[in-house]
Amino acid sequence: MSQPLYYRTLVPLLLTLVLLASSTLARAEQHHYTVKAPDGVTLAVQETGNPAGSPIIFIHGLLGSRLNWAQQLDDPALQRHRLITYDLRGHGLSGKPTQASAYTEGRRWADDLAVIIEALGVDRPVLVGWSLGGAVITNYLAAYGDNTIAGAVYVDGVVELKPDQITPHPEVYRDMISPDLQTHLDGERTFLGLCFYHQPERPIFARLLANAALASWTMQRAVMSLTIPAADGLSNTTVPLLFIYGAHDALIKPEPAIARARTLNPRIESRIYNDSGHAPFLEESDHFNRDLNDFIDRINSA
Template identity: 35%
Template sequence: MSAPDSIPPEVPARRTARVTTPDGLTIAAEAFGAQTGPDIVFIHGFSQSGLCWARQTASPLLAGCRMVTYDFRGHGASDKPADPACYKAPELWAGELDAVIRAFCLERPVLVGWSYAGRIIGDYLATFGSDGIGGIVFVDAVVSNERHLFGRCNQLMRQMCSPDVAENIAATRAFVRRCFAAPIPQSLFEQILAVNMIVPHHVRGALFGRPAEYGAALARLDVPALVVHGTLDEVVAPAMAAHIAQITPQARLDLYEGVGHAPFIEAADRFNATLAAFAREVAGKA
């Protein structure tokens, strides 16, 4: 597998918004691509931001879709409250995602969730059900706290929560490198590292310890689901993807051989073609 290209030089015109959540936080969001659907909402992972989806928002394969990215609470350009309670209740995460969907007047969007975003999608389903969405793409996503479903990076992620700056930076650098099966260009590494370091250590720490009890919500899911996972993921084990596919009625498992924790970056062309086809399929069922 060849290393992914550097950050795409051309990004289509974007439409920005500041979205207010039900609990009063301000969330930074952006829309790309077509003015109408199929609609897609991209949700980033732990210590990341909406910038991670640059290979999707700039892709000609997805140009016919209306794509929305956002920085969830505590991340990127969104509000970063210090109170740990702002990151605990499922209703907070669900309400935030619902507010983004409503702000852009999206119609039954496909939710694309990477890593930690599997929890956010689970929170949304448990709170609102699936009536407002058309489908889900789980990307190396977390839906359970069972230890055997994770890789070998948990200790690094704990060290990323340290107030000790040297320890925090060292752990973050190591974690970013282990997200990929092959070395990535220096410019991309620097961007990902910079985005990670925007997230305060106490916000990172507040994301831990939340229950992940999404089995019931996934078992009653009545919209199509695609479960994408890299076979060399060291952060979330491929067993997590198998678990999602097993308990979710309409799920299809799509494993990426030789790819790590970020298939949408490491194998962007394949991922974008698959997502475009899935979005069209879901739109056809609306």
């Protein structure tokens, strides 16, 4: 006797939902580590995705944490890769040194990235750096060269801390390092608002504020003097470099930043996202994830 119609349609649907749920849980599995930097700073590291896939290391920006990359870590297409994130020194669950030199010396940020690559046995990753994360990549390239990486993506990345490339917001940065708690927190909220052309949903913005509250005050005072050896880092790099900027970035000037990078390395590929501010990986995450996947596929097929 044939089964009722509702039974023949409901059971396959339930099975499909179970399989989808199982797949989502598998993708969401995360592994957490701590790694010690050469100067003793403890770095909080996380990875997910396919451990046998092409590795990607995501490097967040100022006041952020590895949680910034949720739209990438949860993307089914990107899950075929080995996805590694970490909290920069002075941020999130990583150590927060109290001396300014721990943040002004760019080599220390480079060493952090290098020790993570070594400790996790990462073979030729693609580096993806947002804002300050771009400066970390440049310091890494200057200190270690590009022999250990497959390519790099700068996402509204800082090329140099120079007035022709950085939009001035002196009152915001002043408030962010204020000793008065309310002024300090209000300054951080204003800074985060400037990151977006389209403001994120409330839960996401609340998480960004929580990230900011965890960030070291010493780091925020010192990082504006971070050394970025752009000429040494970019000029000698031969692996593929992709620079992505939001057209409405209120913190970095896209065209001057790209132009400066191209004077140092004419091979740089660039893209402008017309509907984004400083955070295209959040504001146009589907577009960004496709471009990142395509970039990695091109590298792997070369």
